[in-house]
Structure formats: C-alpha cells, structure tokens
Amino acid sequence: MKRILVLACLAAAACGERPEAWDAPVTSVTAVGLEGSLALVDDGAHRVVLARPTADLELLRTSVSVGKGVVNVKASADQKRLFVLSTGDVPKKKQDDQGPSLTVVDDGSQVSRRIELPTPLSGLALDPAGRWAVIFPGGDGRAFVENPNQLVFVDLTAAPEKAVTFRTLRSFGGRPQRLTFTPELTLPGGKRHLLVVETDQDVSILDLEHVQDTPARPEITVRLSNGLSTRNLRPAGVVADDGEANKSDDARIAVRMADDSNVFLLTLAPNPAGSTAPNDFTPLVNLADVGGIASDITFLRTDGGLRLAALVPQTMKAVLVDPATSVTTAVDLPSAYQRVSLVTDQVAPGGTGDVALLYGSTTSVAFWALGRTSGQPYRSVEVVNIAGGAAQVSSLQAPNQDLKVLSSAGTGFYVLNLKSRTASPLTTLQTARVVPSADGLRLWAFGPGTNNLAQIPVSNLAPLPLPLERPIRDVFDLKRTDGGRALVALDTRGTTGVTVLDAEAPDLRTARSFFGLLQEGL
Amino acid sequence: MNSAVAIALAVFLAAGSAAAEEETQDQPEAPAAAGLGSLQRFSQVSLSLRSQWVPNAGYDPFAKTDYLAAWSFAGSRTFWVKDRFSLAVGLGIDLGASSSEARGQKASLGAHRFTVPLEARYHITPWLYAFGKLAPGPLFMTASIKDGSAGDQAISDSGFVFAADASLGAAFLFTSRSNPERHPPRLWATGEWGYGWTTSRDWQFTPSDQDKVTGRVASANLGEVAFRGTFFRLGAALSF
Numbered sequence: 001m002k003r004i005l006v007l008a009c010l011a012a013a014a015c016g017e018r019p020e021a022w023d024a025p026v027t028s029v030t031a032v033g034l035e036g037s038l039a040l041v042d043d044g045a046h047r048v049v050l051a052r053p054t055a056d057l058e059l060l061r062t063s064v065s066v067g068k069g070v071v072n073v074k075a076s077a078d079q080k081r082l083f084v085l086s087t088g089d090v091p092k093k094k095q096d097d098q099g100p101s102l103t104v105v106d107d108g109s110q111v112s113r114r115i116e117l118p119t120p121l122s123g124l125a126l127d128p129a130g131r132w133a134v135i136f137p138g139g140d141g142r143a144f145v146e147n148p149n150q151l152v153f154v155d156l157t158a159a160p161e162k163a164v165t166f167r168t169l170r171s172f173g174g175r176p177q178r179l180t181f182t183p184e185l186t187l188p189g190g191k192r193h194l195l196v197v198e199t200d201q202d203v204s205i206l207d208l209e210h211v212q213d214t215p216a217r218p219e220i221t222v223r224l225s226n227g228l229s230t231r232n233l234r235p236a237g238v239v240a241d242d243g244e245a246n247k248s249d250d251a252r253i254a255v256r257m258a259d260d261s262n263v264f265l266l267t268l269a270p271n272p273a274g275s276t277a278p279n280d281f282t283p284l285v286n287l288a289d290v291g292g293i294a295s296d297i298t299f300l301r302t303d304g305g306l307r308l309a310a311l312v313p314q315t316m317k318a319v320l321v322d323p324a325t326s327v328t329t330a331v332d333l334p335s336a337y338q339r340v341s342l343v344t345d346q347v348a349p350g351g352t353g354d355v356a357l358l359y360g361s362t363t364s365v366a367f368w369a370l371g372r373t374s375g376q377p378y379r380s381v382e383v384v385n386i387a388g389g390a391a392q393v394s395s396l397q398a399p400n401q402d403l404k405v406l407s408s409a410g411t412g413f414y415v416l417n418l419k420s421r422t423a424s425p426l427t428t429l430q431t432a433r434v435v436p437s438a439d440g441l442r443l444w445a446f447g448p449g450t451n452n453l454a455q456i457p458v459s460n461l462a463p464l465p466l467p468l469e470r471p472i473r474d475v476f477d478l479k480r481t482d483g484g485r486a487l488v489a490l491d492t493r494g495t496t497g498v499t500v501l502d503a504e505a506p507d508l509r510t511a512r513s514f515f516g517l518l519q520e521g522l
Numbered sequence: 523m524n525s526a527v528a529i530a531l532a533v534f535l536a537a538g539s540a541a542a543e544e545e546t547q548d549q550p551e552a553p554a555a556a557g558l559g560s561l562q563r564f565s566q567v568s569l570s571l572r573s574q575w576v577p578n579a580g581y582d583p584f585a586k587t588d589y590l591a592a593w594s595f596a597g598s599r600t601f602w603v604k605d606r607f608s609l610a611v612g613l614g615i616d617l618g619a620s621s622s623e624a625r626g627q628k629a630s631l632g633a634h635r636f637t638v639p640l641e642a643r644y645h646i647t648p649w650l651y652a653f654g655k656l657a658p659g660p661l662f663m664t665a666s667i668k669d670g671s672a673g674d675q676a677i678s679d680s681g682f683v684f685a686a687d688a689s690l691g692a693a694f695l696f697t698s699r700s701n702p703e704r705h706p707p708r709l710w711a712t713g714e715w716g717y718g719w720t721t722s723r724d725w726q727f728t729p730s731d732q733d734k735v736t737g738r739v740a741s742a743n744l745g746e747v748a749f750r751g752t753f754f755r756l757g758a759a760l761s762f
Binding site for chain 1: 577579582583585586587588622623624625626627667669670671672673677727728729734735736737738739740742743744745
C-alpha cells in the first residue's frame, strides 16, 4: 500500500496545475456602475467582469482582461467607458513580465483596448470632455524613487502608438495634489481646454491642445504667495470661467487657499506685444482677501457682472469678488455654509442673476439670489430649515432636475425641491445611503452592510421597502438590454453575489439572486 | 448506496460461482497442455487505487492539479473460457474525491463511477494473465463550494453523466499456484492503464436551501466539466 501511495503521489506531481487565478482569493472587489453594466474589478484574476442586466433580470456576464496590479479604476463622466490603471509586474524581472498599462473598456460594445505606459503610476484624472486621461504619481509610495511631477497624457482619440505623451512639470519644490480639467475657454490663441495642476504650493496650467507638441510647450506655473511673507500657500480648489462669449481675453481661473484668506484670480490675457513666450496666453494674477479661509468658490453672474463668490464659514459670510478690480463685497449669511452650487438653470433660467444653493453641515440650506436690489448686492437669501445638515448633495437627472437629495451622516435625508423651495424629510432607522437613478425617476436608499433597501419614486416620495436576504454594499440603477432599468444590489462577501430587481416595478418575487460571480469564467 | 452495491456484488458473485461450478462439471476438459487446469475460471473481488489525470477546466476549482484519486471496488466472474483466453463480467465502483480552495472558498467534489466491466484475459502462465477491459456505466458527480456570497450555505451541484473506461493491464498471482483444478482463495496484484471518458455537463451551482433566497435563483456557471483522461489503477484482487 505504501508503494501505491508513493506512485499516486508521483502521478499527482506529474499532473498539470490549474490557472493561477483559482489560487487568488477574492479579497476586495471594486465595483463601478456603467451605463448598462456593473463592472467588477477582479484584480486576482487580472480581469474585469461586466454584468449586463436583461429584460428577464438575467445578467449577461463577460470578462475583459486587464493588466496586473490594478491601482485605480474610474468611469468616464458619461459612464460609457471604464478606465483601469495597472502597474504590471513591479519590478519587471523576466522577459515576459507585464509593464504598466491603462485598459479602456467600452460599456456598449464591451471591447477593450490596452495602452502600454512608460512608468507605473497610480493617480488617474479623466477629462470630462472624453479626450484625455492623465496619469500621475498617486503618492502611495510604491516606487523606491519617484518623480512626483511626472505626468503621462493619454490621448484617447489617438492610435495606441501615438496616444502617450510623457511630461515632467518644472517644479519649485511642490508635488501635484489635484488635477482639474477646465471647460472650453476662449483664449487669445483660440478655443482651448486647459489642465490645472494644483501642487502643495503652486498651480501649473497646461494647454491640452499643445501638450503633444515637439519641442514641448512648457506649462505656466503660478507660485502662490500673499506677498506678506515668503511662505508658500497651499491651494485647495480651482474653478474656471470663460467670461463673455465674444471676448478672448477674459477667461479666468480662481484658486482658493487651504491656509490663507486670499483667493487668487488668474485672468488669461494675451501676451504683451513682442513677447516670445511659448504659450499664446499669459495669466495676470490678482489677489483678493475674503476675510477668512474660503471653503468653496464659484463664478456667478450678478446684475453687476461676473463675480467670484467665496464662502467663508468662520465669518458666516459670502464674499463677492469683482474679478476685474478685486473689490470685495461681503454678504452676511444666516449660517456657516460650506458649499455652494449654482442652480440657476433649475429655478430661474434666463434671469438677470444667478441663483446659488448654499449648504453644509448646518441645520439649513439657503437659496441665494444674486439679482441686485436697492442697498444690497444681492436679491435675497431664502432659508429652508433641515435637521442634521447636508454634508452631501446629489442631483437628479431630467425630468426631475429641479430636485436634489440632501444627506448627512445621520439618519434620514431630504428631497429638496428647488422650484417650490421645500424640503421633504425621509427618515431611516439607521444611516442610509441614497442613490438617485440615472433616469431621474426614483431614489434608492439602503443601509450599507445591512439588508435594508427601499425604492422611493420621485413622483410621490412613498418608500417601498424591499428587504433582501443579503447585506448590501452598494446599489446600481442600470439600463437593461431592452431599454428598461434594473437595480443591482451588490454583496461582496465570498466571491461576490448580486440581487437584480426590476427598477421600474420592483418585486422581490421576480427578483433574481446571483452567487459566486467571480468563480465564473476563469 | 455503497452497501446496496456491495449486496448486489455479493449476489452477483454467488450466482456466478454456482453457475461456473455447473459449467465446470459439464466441461471437464481443461487446457492441460498449458498447465492451467481450470485456473482461468474464477470469481474475483478487488480493491485498487485509481489515479486519473483530468485536464479539464471544470475540474480546476476542486484541485490544484489535474490529479483525481479514487478508490476502486470491483467484482467479476469468468463466464467463457477457450484455451488461454477467458472473458469475465462484473460490477465496478470508483469512489473519487477531491477538495481544494477555489478563490479562497472551500470547494469539494465527488466523482463516482458505477460500471459494468467486461474483461478479456489471456493467461500467459498460471500465475500471470494480461487483460483488456471495457467498463461503461454512469458517473455521479457532486460538488459544493462554501462561498460567502451565499451566506451560511454552500452552493452546490450534482448530476449524472455517461462514463466509459478502456484499459489494459496484468494480474500477478503471488500466493499458492498449486492445484490448478481447485479454487482456494488466491491473492493477485493487479495493475492497469487506460483512458477514462465521460460525456460533459455544465456546472450550475445554486444554494442548497433556495427558500432562503430572494426571488428566483440564478445558478453560478463554472463551465463545462468532463472527467476525461488517462488513468492507472494499482491494487489487489482475491479470486476464489
């Protein structure tokens, strides 16, 4: 018997081994909702599993290969493409080891293309206009030596061999913290999209139309100092505005500071006559002291023209800055609002002044109308009281774009009607997350980690409880293959399961439950 | 299941043995020139270890390699003899099992063959014969994965496929070779090599208690499985 066992062992040793993916446990799953698919990033198997709901609430599952070592995953702004950034094998030790790559998966056709990258980086910023992906060091300390100012530009419209452009920002000691793509701006040299890179001490502006030029057209770096000390200031956010449509010298970028009461206004003006500067615009820098650290800024239109509005919670004021003169006008607010969002198109389209929604961790939100009345630089501040604050505001899509969901870390949330300026409370037994559907017709509320799920039709705000038998990590309201909609509730225990409901007429009896999704297709 | 098969095997062997005794009385001439006496005509039970190579993707969740081990139990009875040749028929059971971790989840599998082996033997000497065997029959497969996505239950699947083995081998007698006309218990060492084949079937895993599941249950499809591949079997047989 001993000999038999030895022979059996020898036979076992001689047998082929299974694919490595079977030995890779499913430890953490990144799930991203695309327009019509749920994308599950299965790093252990170097793939993305796309699950598309059908009319019968089945899921069509396909698998797309991605690079090893996934470090960042993002969906495009229109949710039609998924971007998966991978480091490959680090370090590369063998001839067939993988290099870093960016895989782009199209939701509609479910085809992918992989773009090889020159260096493994983990930060990923996507152009809302869909042309550029910019890869930058994410500061996660993976490499022994890393240049934090290197950027890799991927032109998503170009052939793979011409898509990648490598740039290193000139540095004055800073390292990039945040990348912002501006909307199209009318500049002296024509219409342009810019990339604004905020480091921890300055701001750099790159002209995306010329980022692939040879020789490279350098970025413009604006060092941030208030003039009173040598201390460099730390930027905390930027906004951009094109100015008047028929003018090419009034596009502006505003920068607020994390550690200073000044805001910086950069007017993108033509170069002086005779200038040999490589860029065809130059930023004129103005500072405006708003009396405290601004928690949010936005450009808005008033009866008096364009203004930069800065919210200063510590003084409970909003400060309007004339970008042409840097003259400031303070407006007293009833609460220490931290965030501002323009809602003009929803509440007063075609009016003479913008309307802004002010919110934050306060017990009210406010509608700030910017039309001028006698004696004050704005028309009104109308307060709507809520309990628990509005740390997060979600917008609904058309046809209910005049509704917003205000939620906080507490129990309950509000549906704010921008037109009637009412806030309907909806209470929950525990902290809930609220997800608006992409068609704007309903909300989904669920308790993360619990089996509590409810659908709330926007038409009547009457919650329909839909408790599942499994803990829910996230929910996705997706377009079905027949054009209808399905709700996919994600359970990431084990190798991931989901429950699929008809989003338009949810019924637990017709729902379909799936198990072991990441065991399939290996 | 195993005890029922054992009883069937015992009844089969008893009936076969009685019939063979009658047959021996009717045909007293034995191939004396070969010195075999009536040594070719016997009942036999065997116990072996079957080692099969299953290079099939549907088997991957349940084993780190393609190796599938099984305990084989068989019984047979000679029903036809001509010179050095003889034919035997019997019943065979292979109880195969494997377990592993599939993506960090405990996975186990059973693959059990119930076959009717038809064996052709060529008796080279009184103590050695070679054989070729065909063994068709059903294979019952059952598998479960303790996947966390199903909570405290496992997801499982089971079903039958048609199976057939074709093999060649030899048996070596290592106990008494005297009295070839008599049939005292004799112990053989057996070895065979062959190919095991089955039809294929899709793995469709569902939770064991579907009443606990919301709505309709969708199965996890782990692809097609077929237990096809070469195998060898080493063991011992007792003839009488």
